[in-house]
Amino acid sequence: MSWILALPILAPFLTAALAFLLRNRRGSGWVSVLGAALSLVLAVRLLLAVLEHGVIAGQMSAWPAPFGITLVADYLSAAMVLITAIISLAVAIWAMAEIGQTSTRLGWHGLFQTLIGGVSGAFLTGDLFNLYVWFEVLLISSFGLLVIGGRRQAIDGAVKYVTLNLISTVLFLCAAGLTYGATGTLNMADLHRAVAAHPDPGLMTVIAVMFMLAFGLKAAVFPLFFWLPASYHTPHFAVSAVFAGLLTKVGVYALIRSFTLIFTHDQGYTHQILLWTACLTMLSGVLGAAAQSDFRKILSFHIVSQIGYMVLGLALMSPLALMGGVFYLLHHIIVKANLFLIAGVSRRLTGSSDLYAIGGLYRSAPLLAVLFLIPAFSLAGFPPLSGFWAKYVLVRASLDAGMGLVAFVALLTGLLTIYSMTKIWAEAFWKPHPNGSWPRLSDIPARPRWLMLAPIIVLAAMTVLIGIFPQPFISFATIGAGQLLDPAAYIETVLRGRAS
């Protein structure tokens, strides 16, 4: 059982080593693509195993839990690993068209695969300190990806990204150390028991809030999100896409995991904070986006507002709300990464991502326009796209909980999202290009053109598919949310080795 859990983490790291060794050869990008395809196969295998068994766990080096490091996959983890592999493959293909010789020689593909390995590890680990280590792995590779290419703007963005993320890291470490000091364990399943049984619940709440701050900074929630819109629009578009799709979601995942499995002893306090955070995150993100005029900056602020919806699902803690949160998480990764990839194509066609300096894409590249509308409308929550179901469930869950104001904020955020998407549509696609050019997709040579368009088309097709046939995904998310709300199976699977 261990290998099936460890392989989705090992595959990206082996690929990274190979891609790094071959960085001076021409095949480096293809190594990354093949490695990503292999990871996808392994992730599908993991998901099938989880569908069969519910929860699977493996102890590294055969040390029994809670002493050794545990890898665990429940529905949420397995789905996150699969979606990571999908985004990794899409971006690896897309990157072949964008990442030039200089960046390749500096080891871009190796860093990219290391990042994916770190993300997969964070989703699969069942140990708090191990989670810290995976966070560091993905953090240090994201630092590298951010500055490779080295434009002055990217250095400026990286300064803010690096400093604020390092503070979150120190907080996380401190919280993990204090947790161990207070409970004597770092195994998440064991912590569920230890935290609930701790004689001083106030101390546990203090530690819980430290984790909330550390993960909240990673997830970019209000008021800790300022590093995100300061940096996400500066690196290569492929980097933006994978950051936008996956990095903040690792923070959201960590929040969901720690506040459904570990710190559930004082929900009246912790989840109330999360609820207000969620509402303010939705509003501040979408209002920030309304003030921007750069394609990628608008999208960056929308990441923040969408994080609010996911945290809302966690804060309400009802089966319906958590199901909505999980569904939102999965749908959002696809949509957001795709929007950044589309921004990259539009930049290549028009020469800029400043909305006032570009235009005319609707007439000159109608295919791109259609491909933009699918994720953009899904983000805003138009039926029958995937975002509609995600928002519908969350609004419904807030109304069920008797929180009309929260539902109103969620709906208002959706409305304002349409405003920013319309802005991009009107400026980049509808109005003529200010310098009168009509750049066509066929102006890009065939090879890079299809390397860019193929992943976008596939991701857009997935968005449509989830929207038209939401039932299997919703029942999957329902079971996943059920496992989160009642972690008995998770804990039993992890600790089973101890009794025998």
Place this chain on the structure above:
Amino acid sequence: METVLALLSGLLTAAAVWLMLSGNLLRFLFGLLLLSNAVNLAIFAAGRLTGAAPPLLGPGGALPGHEMANALPQALLLTAIVIGFGLFAFALALTIRAWRSFGHLEVDRMRLAEPDEGEK
């Protein structure tokens, strides 16, 4: 001993916050270094300071009769120190690069990625 470590950790944190709020990137980094050391001390103290013997098994894997110290907090600390060192090295390299690109390290004046609307 715990009291001394707690006070020292608090003192380091205070100095770290003061440095980090100064608005200079290099001072920020030194503040971060102090902060991570404060956290390391806190973990060390939280792992209990005892005078017990090191956790070594006797011949043939026999459990020794006396009380043993818990080595895990130290193991966590070592990991954290190594990781912190790597991150600090990167941050320092980034600072040098920022110095070469901008000619200063004043964080408030680093507005390239987010220019004021008026300056456009």
